[in-house]
């Protein structure tokens with residue numbers, strides 16, 4: 001856990017009057033939720049359309065296996081699309097989509113309904129049934145959203161894999177989820193060039209069995225290899241389908257999707273989300289945290305659909321609330337560093353939600369860039385993925401928000417499905433750098449190692465002490481791991497989040513980063529063990545230790561220490577590049593180590609555990625901490641002598 005400064009020069013920012021006066025939720029919401037938590041969530045669920053009402057809000061008779069809205073039935077796609085069309089909003093834009101090369105598509109709710117119905121019919125023709133798993137490996141194009149909703153519409157479980165992941169990572173997820181259909185594209189545009197996806201699918205499918213169909217969207221028009229009988233073009237299959245499809249209502253606990261995330265072991269965990277509780281909490285939080293006004297807001301979550309942020313706040317939350325969203329395919333610097341600001345200006349974005357790492361990159365590029373665009377439509381800003389340092393918060397507030405927009409710093413996880421700790425824009429006096437308060441109806445506490453609740457002005461571990469509607473239901477295929485990972489440290493009623501947290505004297509919660517062996521690089525969770533096992537998978541490497549070292553832009557950077565096999569030759573830079581590329585190929589470019597140091601020894605405790613804390617000190621060039629439990633303290637001197645070399649940039 002790294003120390004985060006909690007000094008904000010005492011500055012707080014009270015909610016602007018224009019926001020408070022018309023806010024979707026006011027201060028009473030906290031009292032209401034604490035008076036009767038379940039009634040509060042039931043009321044939130046009533047914002048959705050239920051085909052059959054529930055009998056019981058929560059069944060927690062077998063913790064930690066929760067059932068929310070027991071007996072209720074609904075269709076997620078109907079709630080996100082059809083119901084708005086039926087209510088007369090078919091002409092409203094659901095997405096202003098913009099491709100990286102500058103091509104655009106405007107998709108209304110009526111069009112989305114037709115497209116999702118066609119895709120649902122296509123999946124049925126491919127033999128997909130309710131409960132089947134469908135892998136989605138796509139760029140940021142409308143078909144990605146359409147594919148997800150088509151799955152939800154027919155009760156199939158989607159499993160989106162971020163397009164930056166390697167064929168290996170894709171293959172292992174397909175195997176673990178048991179997916180039989182893959183939806184992909186020839187490629188997508190990134191950094192000014194087409195980036196291929198289909199070849200990765202072809203390669204992945206040589207390493208996993210059971211996939212019978214691959215549905216391919218044409219996006220970049222790159223050449224693709226074709227496996228007859230297995231591969232089918234989206235435009236051939238989907239376009240000829242009927243735009244009529246009658247959605248079926250599914251049980252509130254019917255599985256909606258699996259999303260893999262890194263844990264403390266090399267094997268990623270398939271986080272399972274279900275139907276009714278998930279949609280209730282993403283829809284409600286999206287409406288309350290972002291004060292979403294469907295008739296006037298232009299909402300933009302600038303993230304990839306391949307992560308949970310995209311699932312909850314590009315797709316399900318915004319659509320359930322009938323938002324008009326912006327969706328952008330590419331990177332912020334293409335073709336120039338003002339691209340995002342140009343998009344805000346062009347579409348009149350009013351609410352922007354993104355990650356601190358992007359804000360810090362913008363800071364590096366300089367305030368002149370946002371100053372060159374009209375950003376006055378913005379009224380609210382959000383942050384997610386890692387702690388936002390007060391300096392970045394203040395810069396975001398001033399140079400993007402023009403000093404007038406509240407910033408909601410939202411703490412949550414793939415596992416929580418939706419916002420858990422966040423200010424509310426019409427209520428909370430903002431403290432830069434702190435996520436501040438549990439969302440109404442959420443019970444978050446800071447505890448010591450024994451699980452005792454800590455008072456104000458203390459530091460400990462973050463736990464959630466009551467179940468919540470959008471909580472994960474299990475780890476796909478591994479109930480034991482679900483219990484062990486989240487519900488064993490403090491018993492079966494207490495969810496251990498894996499984050500350190502501090503409560504300040506005013507009761508604000510400050511998130512301090514992971515306390516386990518998980519790194520956070522640009523808001524992406526990467527397991528140290530996963531990178532270590534990739535490194536030792538290379539023929540030259542005998543042993544590896546990986547740490548997340550603090551990094552001014554990405555939050556943490558991956559630093560690896562490797563011991564070579566006796567037979568391997570240390571060719572210096574060349575070997576380091578080979579190993580970095582090996583990890584990128586193995587896991588994906590986001591896992592490419594910033595720095596790799598070849599060493600003779602690794603610091604270990606007497607019980608043989610690698611002392612990552614010391615390696616982190618080295619990687620961050622700090623004075624060494626306590627080395628008394630080391631087997632051989634000269635190891636650290638040896639490692640320090642090897643200290644290189646400026647970290648690599650790419």
Ligand code: WT7
Nearest residue numbers: 309384385386387409410411412413414511525
């Ligand atoms: C981990 C979850 C939530 C979607 C994106 C990441 C860190 C997330 C914050 C925040 C401080 C944050 C935590 C958490 N995190 N949001 N506002 N302040 N830390 O989802 O990949 O599941 O990662 O991200 O460490 O445990 P994820």
